[in-house]
Amino acid sequence: MCGIIGYIGSKNPVEILINGLKSLEYRGYDSAGIALKEKDKIEVVKSIGKIVNLEEKLKNEELISSHLGIAHTRWATHGRPTVENAHPHTAGNVTLVHNGIIENAEELREKLKNEGVSFYSETDTEVLAALINQYYKKDPIEAITKALNEVKGSYALGILFKDREDLYAVRKDSPLIIGIGKEENFIASDIAAIIDYTNQYLLLEEGEIAHITKDTVEVIKDGKILDKKIQTTNLEKDAKDKCGYDHYMLKEIMEEPVVLEKTFEPYLQHHLEKLPDLTKYEEIHIVACGSAMYAGMIGKTLLEEYANTKAEIDVASEYRYKNIIYNKKTLVILISQSGETADTIAAMRKAQEHKIDTLAIVNVKTSTIARESDQQIFIEAGPEIAVATTKAYILQVGIMALLAYKTALEKNLVKDEHHVLEEAKKLPRLIKEVLDRREEYKKIAQEIYKKEDVFFIGRKIDYATSQEGSLKLKEVSYIHSEAYQAGELKHGTISLINEGMPVFAIVTDDSIKDKTFSNIEEVKSRGAKTIIISNEHWENQKLQVTVPKISPYFQPLLIVPTLQLIAYETAKLRGCDIDKPKNLAKSVTVE
Ligand code: F6R
Numbered sequence: 001m002c003g004i005i006g007y008i009g010s011k012n013p014v015e016i017l018i019n020g021l022k023s024l025e026y027r028g029y030d031s032a033g034i035a036l037k038e039k040d041k042i043e044v045v046k047s048i049g050k051i052v053n054l055e056e057k058l059k060n061e062e063l064i065s066s067h068l069g070i071a072h073t074r075w076a077t078h079g080r081p082t083v084e085n086a087h088p089h090t091a092g093n094v095t096l097v098h099n100g101i102i103e104n105a106e107e108l109r110e111k112l113k114n115e116g117v118s119f120y121s122e123t124d125t126e127v128l129a130a131l132i133n134q135y136y137k138k139d140p141i142e143a144i145t146k147a148l149n150e151v152k153g154s155y156a157l158g159i160l161f162k163d164r165e166d167l168y169a170v171r172k173d174s175p176l177i178i179g180i181g182k183e184e185n186f187i188a189s190d191i192a193a194i195i196d197y198t199n200q201y202l203l204l205e206e207g208e209i210a211h212i213t214k215d216t217v218e219v220i221k222d223g224k225i226l227d228k229k230i231q232t233t234n235l236e237k238d239a240k241d242k243c244g245y246d247h248y249m250l251k252e253i254m255e256e257p258v259v260l261e262k263t264f265e266p267y268l269q270h271h272l273e274k275l276p277d278l279t280k281y282e283e284i285h286i287v288a289c290g291s292a293m294y295a296g297m298i299g300k301t302l303l304e305e306y307a308n309t310k311a312e313i314d315v316a317s318e319y320r321y322k323n324i325i326y327n328k329k330t331l332v333i334l335i336s337q338s339g340e341t342a343d344t345i346a347a348m349r350k351a352q353e354h355k356i357d358t359l360a361i362v363n364v365k366t367s368t369i370a371r372e373s374d375q376q377i378f379i380e381a382g383p384e385i386a387v388a389t390t391k392a393y394i395l396q397v398g399i400m401a402l403l404a405y406k407t408a409l410e411k412n413l414v415k416d417e418h419h420v421l422e423e424a425k426k427l428p429r430l431i432k433e434v435l436d437r438r439e440e441y442k443k444i445a446q447e448i449y450k451k452e453d454v455f456f457i458g459r460k461i462d463y464a465t466s467q468e469g470s471l472k473l474k475e476v477s478y479i480h481s482e483a484y485q486a487g488e489l490k491h492g493t494i495s496l497i498n499e500g501m502p503v504f505a506i507v508t509d510d511s512i513k514d515k516t517f518s519n520i521e522e523v524k525s526r527g528a529k530t531i532i533i534s535n536e537h538w539e540n541q542k543l544q545v546t547v548p549k550i551s552p553y554f555q556p557l558l559i560v561p562t563l564q565l566i567a568y569e570t571a572k573l574r575g576c577d578i579d580k581p582k583n584l585a586k587s588v589t590v591e
Contacts, residue, residue, distance in 0.1 A: 002075050002099040002189070003099070004187060005193045005194070006169070006186060013069035019193075024188075026385040027075070027585055029074055029585075030076050031073070032051050032074070034069060035070050036064055036066040037068045037165075040163060078125075089125045089128075096129050098128060099154075099176075102152070104153070128155070131147040156174035157171070158187050169187045174340070178212065179191070181198040185214065202217060202230055253390045253391065256390070260428050272405070281331040282310065286400075287334055291388075293314075294467045295397045298397050303407060306553065330356050331358075332357070339369035344369060345369060357375070393468065401554055427554055440545055441562060447502065447531070455504070455528075459486045459516050468560055470483035472563055473566070479570065501527070504530075507520075508534060531544065
């Protein structure tokens with residue numbers, strides 16, 4: 001959600017900044033802008049829509065030659081996506097870019113107006129620029145500190161001062177790293193934005209201000225320069241390329257077998273010893289947002305069904321504000337690809353305030369959730385660029401399955417230990433087999449892509465899987481889709497079923513298959529076009545996908561890739577912007 005890149009060095013920054021913005025496109029945005037600085041001049045160019053629009057504008061401008069600049073992609077929060085509201089924002093001596101939300105912006109705006117400041121945009125960011133400018137008396141650190149003392153909310157900032165040849169950065173609850181190059185330095189929301197230039201970076205913590213020149217980076221806290229450790233990322237330069245695929249979403253789905261093998265390896269090698277022991281807890285709260293929450297739903301079902309463990313699932317944006325009745329023996333599991341989702345961070349901090357243990361299942365190792373949670377299990381998805389999560393979701397489900405299985409083992413509830421671990425080892429090959437059947441998914445996409453409404457039904461774990469299938473389809477293809485517990489449909493929703501309406505039925509759980517089948521017959525008799533995704537072949541069923549049957553712990557890992565590819569192929573037929581669906585952001589860093 002919003003992206004920041006900044007450069008100082010001996011090169012012209014325009015190309016570097018634009019490339020950086022393109023690498024951050026996946027985070028979601030609706031306008032973009034750039035500020036270039038040379039001597040006492042700062043030139044700002046902004047545009048709405050895609051980065052190509054900004055590029056076009058830059059081509060038509062006579063730009064100052066410069067060695068210092070900041071750039072931004074904005075995902076509108078305060079004020080509509082207009083050129084005026086796009087970043088960078090300037091107030092007097094200060095030009096800055098901002099990710100996050102200033103919660104007391106209106107109060108500060110009124111205070112500044114009373115001091116004679118006028119505003120040209122509706123944004124909280126302009127207020128922040130004006131506040132820093134009010135305090136700027138030739139000492140940037142002092143001005144930034146004084147201003148931020150008055151600010152409530154989240155921010156990552158890249159700041160230029162008109163009369164200075166250096167770059168400043170600061171963050172709170174919004175990601176920002178400092179890239180360390182040779183005779184050049186960077187700031188960025190994500191290492192992917194600068195990986196073409198350096199793999200070395202510094203992590204900026206809350207309360208620290210970075211003062212950056214071409215040759216030096218000083219990180220200052222409470223007036224003292226800190227001795228920060230430079231880190232090296234193992235992100236490959238080409239990890240953010242599409243590697244010949246039409247879209248990142250497709251590339252990332254195809255990576256699922258490899259990333260699953262990598263994620264499972266340390267656990268399977270040591271008989272799950274390296275996984276935490278959940279049996280010391282009386283109840284588990286799983287908290288996350290969106291797809292990560294649906295991965296948690298699968299975890300909850302497995303923990304209850306096979307490990308006889310009480311587990312609750314909650315959407316983080318609700319959990320953070322609800323009256324949670326904690327038992328001292330509660331564990332809160334947070335699931336997050338980015339590790340920067342604002343609501344999930346808040347849920348984690350709430351549990352910690354109640355002295356409740358937190359365990360994060362997270363992809364980005366440098367993220368807030370990875371750093372602040374008590375225990376972490378890292379998934380090895382690598383960078384996920386497409387806005388719709390695919391490979392990270394699969395790994396979240398995979399880890400939840402291993403955790404549930406280990407818990408069942410510890411509780412002596414497993415009869416054949418060897419069998420399940422052998423099945424886990426087969427998974428990468430079986431997922432690959434499922435992914436290789438793209439022609440089948442294209443045929444199903446042909447059947448549904450002209451429809452405007454679709455249902456998914458399933459029971460128990462198949463309902464959790466249906467939720468993810470439905471979300472994936474609607475977010476990338478814009479077809480309205482809903483997931484229902486198969487037995488619930490007839491309590492109202494079945495009135496919406498009409499001739500030719502696609503209904504996907506997920507049927508894998510042997511204990512409940514017959515019941516789901518009756519529900520399939522109910523919708524069929526009302527004209528629905530049923531599509532069965534199952535681990536067995538169904539007679540007299542035209543549209544179906546049959547995936548290999550595997551241990552119930554892992555069955556969703558063979559069903560969801562088919563649903564992801566059906567969503568992808570459908571979105572493609574509808575000509576959608578698959579990697580960047582409208583209105584969405586990759587990392588939702590505001591609540
Ligand atoms: C859907 C999707 C989102 C994320 C959700 C949580 O395809 O990607 O629903 O799963 O925003 O994001 P993370 O996992 O980064 O906390």
